[in-house]
Amino acid sequence: MHTPSVQLYSLRDAVADDLPGTVARVREIGYEHVEPYAFDTNADAYAKAFADAGVTAPSGHAAVIDREDPSVVFDAAARLGMDVVIDPFIPTDRWRTADDATRIAERVNALAEQARSHGLRFGYHNHQWEFTNEVDGRPIYDLFVEQLAPDVVLEVDTFWATVGGADVPAVLRSLGDRVVAIHVKDGKVTGDIATALPSARSALVVPDALRAAYEEQTPAGQGDVDVPAILAAAPRALRVVEFDSYQGDVFDGIAQSLAWLTENDR
Template identity: 25%
Template sequence: MGRLGIGLQLYTLRDDMEKDMESTLRHVAKLGYEGVEFAGYYGKPADELKQLLDELGLKAFGSHVSLERFRKDLQGELDYLKTIGANYAICPYVGAEERESVDQWKALIAECQAIAVETNKQGLQFLYHNHDFEFHYKVDDEFVFDAMFAKTGEDAINVEMDVCWVQFAGQDPLAYIAKYAGRLPLLHFKDFTKDAEGKLVTLELGLGDVPLEKVIKAAEQAGVEWLVVEQDHCQKPPLTSVENSLNWVKEHYTNVHN
């Protein structure tokens, strides 16, 4: 069984990326991350970004692309991904105003399905990234999360699972990883606890409630390609937090992987 790739979701470093994208990416590469998942390109042309990534030895495996951007210029987004060498176009979020009813969810699933058909036709894969709200509604007696991925085959929407949000929603992330084995190339690898009001607090890896080592084993068995480190909100400077989380991965996984 091969070792999982270790990537970083750059949303964690959104402020640093906005200030100086190139130096931030250089820092990420120097820390030892093998790949990155984008959440915006900050005006950088695709060919220039590809050249920088190649220089740094970073693999751009995917990007979070808003539904608005998919709707406005699907082909442009896919062309950008192809140029930087990414395989995965990911819907990262659905605005609250678009998910207030079952009918809205049905429409969203149909829209994502149509995007997936075109994306997959062009040699990429369309993935959907969850939060907790996909477990707040049911469509045809199953959670929206599962309804999103009900269609299988070449035109399927595939899975980018955020284990932190799955667990926060009261579900078992290990069971869900196993359920979507073979359809789960990217796994958001996060840790969290809850505050006094029961709200989510994202933490550096190893400081929260997620059974991270069991998640890694389940991910390997499910055919996951990349563990994607992410921390939505950091209590320390984000560059420090992503370094500390990577150190946890090195200590508990990459440096001891057989």
């Protein structure tokens, strides 16, 4: 049996209002692991909330690739007892050419080496554009992965890779143990969500069409994503439940995803 995690970005409004209460409620739902975001800005508050609730953070998201001083992030991650730090977002306009893939891969490789000196692993989390943007008929994600050092890890957002047109189980099998975590997310994968993109400044700044499509995300097993095949293709990866947005009570949404994983991920 796997012990799933949940990306706290799913609960960002509640986190902003009451971090300790939110983490405690996540633990009451049944999650033993959490994946915090931007944890370098309030590591002490996260650490207290995690300790009080009895949860751990095997992985976390923070903007590292563009940081002038990544050690701030790695120090915070070590403070929180993490194993893996993931950069969640490099915008689509920087994933256009073979040179772009090389530039990002070289930076990620250097950061992985720096992370190792803090006792951490470092990697990247995709959206759809790394698969929809192609170079010579190949997804630019492939070019990026081919240039990564052996110790660089990946967190595959299986929903966004599906939206981007990837055969996600095949991708996961090809990447093998480099994939240390997957985002388990479900919903509609066609229409505006396949073509609308966030701004180049932030994944949080999105057009109305994409914001509406976000709201069609569902708990695991209730949408268009072949979640069972994805889980089978990444048997050792940490399962991290996430919603970009959800029309209902998001705490109920993450509870439904956990219940589905408990029943189906064996």
